Amino acid sequence: MEIPEGLFYTKDHEWARLEGKTAYVGITDYAKTSLGDITFVELPKIGEALKQSGFSATVESVKAASDVYAPFSGKVTQVNQELSSHPELVNQSPYEKGYFFAIEISDEAEKAALMDAAAYRKYLEGLS
Amino acid sequence: MQTASGLKKTPLYESHLSLQAKMAPFGGWLMPIQYEGILAEHAHTRQEVSVFDICHMGELILEADPATSSFDRIITQDVVSMPVGLCRYGFMLNEQGGIIDDLIVYRLYDKNWMLVVNAATIASDEGQLYRHLSGGCRLKNASSALGKLDVQGPRSRDVMVKIFGDSIARLGYYNCGEFFLWGERCIVSRTGYTGELGYEVYIPLEKTQRLWDTLLKDRRVKPAGLGSRDTLRLEMGYPLYGQDIDAQHTPLAAGLERFVDFSKDFIGKGALIKEREAGPKERLVYLVSDSRRAPRHGFGIFDGDRRVGTVTSGSFSPSLSAGIAMGYVAGNYQAGNRLFIRDAAVEIPVRVTKKPFYSKTAL
Numbered sequence A: 001m002e003i004p005e006g007l008f009y010t011k012d013h014e015w016a017r018l019e020g021k022t023a024y025v026g027i028t029d030y031a032k033t034s035l036g037d038i039t040f041v042e043l044p045k046i047g048e049a050l051k052q053s054g055f056s057a058t059v060e061s062v063k064a065a066s067d068v069y070a071p072f073s074g075k076v077t078q079v080n081q082e083l084s085s086h087p088e089l090v091n092q093s094p095y096e097k098g099y100f101f102a103i104e105i106s107d108e109a110e111k112a113a114l115m116d117a118a119a120y121r122k123y124l125e126g127l128s
Numbered sequence B: 001m002q003t004a005s006g007l008k009k010t011p012l013y014e015s016h017l018s019l020q021a022k023m024a025p026f027g028g029w030l031m032p033i034q035y036e037g038i039l040a041e042h043a044h045t046r047q048e049v050s051v052f053d054i055c056h057m058g059e060l061i062l063e064a065d066p067a068t069s070s071f072d073r074i075i076t077q078d079v080v081s082m083p084v085g086l087c088r089y090g091f092m093l094n095e096q097g098g099i100i101d102d103l104i105v106y107r108l109y110d111k112n113w114m115l116v117v118n119a120a121t122i123a124s125d126e127g128q129l130y131r132h133l134s135g136g137c138r139l140k141n142a143s144s145a146l147g148k149l150d151v152q153g154p155r156s157r158d159v160m161v162k163i164f165g166d167s168i169a170r171l172g173y174y175n176c177g178e179f180f181l182w183g184e185r186c187i188v189s190r191t192g193y194t195g196e197l198g199y200e201v202y203i204p205l206e207k208t209q210r211l212w213d214t215l216l217k218d219r220r221v222k223p224a225g226l227g228s229r230d231t232l233r234l235e236m237g238y239p240l241y242g243q244d245i246d247a248q249h250t251p252l253a254a255g256l257e258r259f260v261d262f263s264k265d266f267i268g269k270g271a272l273i274k275e276r277e278a279g280p281k282e283r284l285v286y287l288v289s290d291s292r293r294a295p296r297h298g299f300g301i302f303d304g305d306r307r308v309g310t311v312t313s314g315s316f317s318p319s320l321s322a323g324i325a326m327g328y329v330a331g332n333y334q335a336g337n338r339l340f341i342r343d344a345a346v347e348i349p350v351r352v353t354k355k356p357f358y359s360k361t362a363l
Helices: A031-037 A088-092 A108-115 A117-127 B013-018 B038-045 B119-132 B156-163 B165-168 B206-215 B225-234 B269-278
Strands: A014-019 A022-027 A038-042 A056-061 A065-069 A075-080 A103-106 B022-026 B029-034 B049-053 B056-064 B087-093 B098-107 B110-115 B140-141 B146-152 B176-181 B184-189 B198-204 B222-223 B283-289 B300-303 B305-317 B323-327 B338-343 B346-353
Touching: A038 A088, A056 B029, A088 B176, A108 B323, B013 B206, B013 B300, B029 B038, B029 B225, B038 B049, B038 B222, B049 B225, B049 B323, B056 B119, B098 B176, B110 B206, B119 B140, B140 B222, B140 B338, B146 B156, B146 B206, B156 B165, B156 B176, B156 B206, B176 B305, B198 B206, B206 B222, B225 B305, B225 B323, B283 B305, B283 B338, B305 B338
Parallel strands: B049 B222
Antiparallel strands: A014 A022, A022 A103, A038 A056, A056 A065, A075 A103, B022 B029, B049 B146, B056 B110, B056 B140, B087 B098, B098 B110, B146 B198, B176 B184, B184 B198, B283 B323, B283 B346, B300 B305, B300 B338, B305 B323, B338 B346
């Protein structure tokens, strides 16, 4: 299970990578493995305001649909358009090419509610 | 074999685990849903050959005298005068015309038939048979003595010839026969649930593992789970019992009257004739989405704002790269009509189409 250092993780298996005020967001290796083949992703709109832990996107696999929650509050500044025709990028590269969107975060202190790589690894061990 | 949760296991359970299959309950059994992934297994079946563990399905063996048996009344197809070596797909109906089960009837010998039925309906099927079979018949549930492997895909004939010998190459579509393997009698039919050239093999339970291993030693063959079995059958528009057809729906509503022989007598015929005269209240339709978003079982089907039906099966279609669905609607919708599939936060524009959703090869 790949859990890169330097990212923030949620209990719902989203990740966020902070670059200044911008957070790139996606789902973790664990999430994409348990979902199976990703066949469809619905992304938020650019400019949309998201709330931490609030609904941000939908991801569908052959068998099921799941909601994706925002790790930080903020305004959507970029969406990964590639995913509309190539959702399999989430399976192939969950932390890079398969990112979902980027937001301009409104409160960096929200990271206190998130886990680092070591804590997330421990959290996953507790799930199995 | 049974698990702590009360789910039954096939003889290949350990093999599935060692292949790192995702397992899930289906019809009272713990079955492999996927190995490598549903999309890869779907594509491999369409392009090469896959083997599916289908040991959960039921096999009932009937011995009866064709001259006096009431067996023919229990099945919507003519199964008593069909030639030995043929299979027919049909239904058992209740008096109201509702579907008790869909099944394939094999005529193995002059006085011997095999009924291949769904795992979850074995008991209700047996009940229907015992209620209506006349004396002098012998019915045996062979489900726990027989393993079943489906070998499906455009190169399945070559794979089967290598194992069973040249004579299997002559087996025609919807034909069945006896073939000997390692001194054991197997029944093989050229049938399947994928829309590809393929075979269904019934083998003594204790030899199932050896056949599975032998098949997988052939580099063209990969294991496939119930996940891809579902996307493969849905692309063909084949119904799944308990989902697309059930005791509340008739073969007419499901558009499956070509598997009903009105020239003979059968249980439920009166109800079907009445329904045919009045026109069915609901009809099963085939819907294809403009997007990759998948309709799901239970979503509503709408004509504008008016709800007209419910999705019974829905999925992403790997071959079409689009969402596809089947569902019952009230109203006479034709291919090309535009409808909507909606759920709480989802709206999927769809158009009515004809089955199969996908077609390619000769079976």
